[in-house]
Amino acid sequence: MPAPAQQIHDWLATYDTPDTCVAHLLCDRHPADTVAITEIGPDLGSRDLTYGELARRSTELADGMARLGVTRGDHVATLMGRGADLAVTALALWRLGAVHVPLFTALAPSAVALRLTDPTVAVVVCDDDQRFKLDPGPDMPAEAPWHVVTTTTAPLRDGDHTLTGLADPSAPPVPPAAVGGAAPFILLYTSGTGGSPRGVEVPVRALAAFHAYHHYGLDVTDDDVYWNTADPGWAYGLYYGLVAPLLAGHRTLQLRAGFDPELTLDVLATFGVTNMAAAPTVYRTLRATVKTLPPEIALRCLSSAGEPLTPDVVDWAFDTFGVALREHYGQSELGMCAGQHHHPDVATDLRAASIGRSLPGWDMTVLDPVTDEEAPTGSFGRVAVDVANSPAMWFTGYHAMTTEATAPFTPDGRWYLTGDTGSQDEDGYLFFSARDNDVILMSGYRIGPADVESALLQHPAVEETVVYGVPDELRGQTVAASVVLGADAHPTDELAEELKELVRNRFAAHAYPRYVTFVTELPRTPSGKIRRSRLHFPVR
Structure with missing residues (x-):
């Protein structure tokens, strides 16, 4: 493996070219018999989906989506939980060069409607228990401009389609679209402090940043059983629970059930999870409710992201699982860009209260809150990304059709302002203080x-x-x-x-x-x- 800086350069050289194809990178180039997705039910029943099956099913669905009129650049929304159907749907869209718009399944109909206002939305794919949110009402139009595709067949409303009904094994395969590194392949909505939800367009070249965190931050290896517990309707679950493991050709677990601490332990033990990533809430709830661990649990890496960890949770995790719980930092507009990295080439010391150092490909710093000059070591200020010195940086601004929000860059474009405050020591370790907005x-x-x-x-x-x-x-x-x-x-x-x-x-x-x-x-x-x-x- 090359040195981290060279590896980032090599990934960018692969993922940021005019003929880059997402379906090839995330599926078609991997061995057909390697497991891509293990879908787990609440009863711990499971089924595997290999990369070969993912390629076949997504190719068949891409043909069906094309017959609905989906083409390159179109936006297709999903109201779906974790699992094989979501992976197949996303890959089918990327085969066509379309843009995946993930929607969190806990959103109410009015919030869903707000995120479907872009006139290029062509199709909404939903689980059956989410279909009612698209029914005509105060927020949804009586004659919606999009097709509706459901994951099951009953009850099927007039005009609806199903995933299995669209797929046609006899149809000639749709050639996977080469869209290039600058083309968006995801449009993700994130909450801000005011106004409408902000649309974050994720270009294909962002795959280099996602791969950097998967490899260096999480240290997911070919031998790991990897489980990211986050929901794919949000950035951490989508970027690192679905996209990054598929990009690396790894297997990812997808639990089709709500969070339950005992079920979480059962999954860890039954499926031999060795590398787990989750929000701090998961660890706090486990600490509060779990008395004994199944002896089969043998974790190698534990990671946390989404909010700061507290020392008591970190201590509990080490005492309970025998491995260090490492904290990582990022946001929807960046992916993960700093943290307490697992990979031995960049592993960080676990300094008390620190969220770690910049991930390879990123240069994080702290700016004076008034002048936007780099703050002296140890001084409190605004956490920022040095854009010029961060080759993994991919965000350039919010989706113009869906928001009036101003992109958080300094006027000269040199710094991206994360909206968080903190300090940095002489070794580059960041110490989070608070958000400087109200999220x-x-x-x-x-x-x-x-x-x-x-x-x-x-x-x-x-x-x-x-x-x-x-x-x-x-x-x-x-x-x-x-x-x-x-x-x-x-x-x-x-x-x-x-x-x-x-x-x-x-x-x-x-x-x-x-x-x-x-x-x-x-x-x-x-x-x-x-x-x-x-x-x-x-x-x-």
């Missing part, structure tokens, strides 16, 4: 307060509201809301529950405020801005 990090998910506030303001009793994060022992943070009611409304427990349910139905089931406080006014600065530092849910 709530809960169970590894990024929740934009504006999305929740917009849902709450739809209630006729709500005059004003502000949403913020409060500490939570298991989730890291959880959502809280301070609400100012109109003159004719009265605060009650029933109204608080009604507001929680409204957010579940109008935005997302996972993002409802666990705490609702009724207040007469919101704390403001003399200029009228909300003082979020004074928003604390009262402890009772």
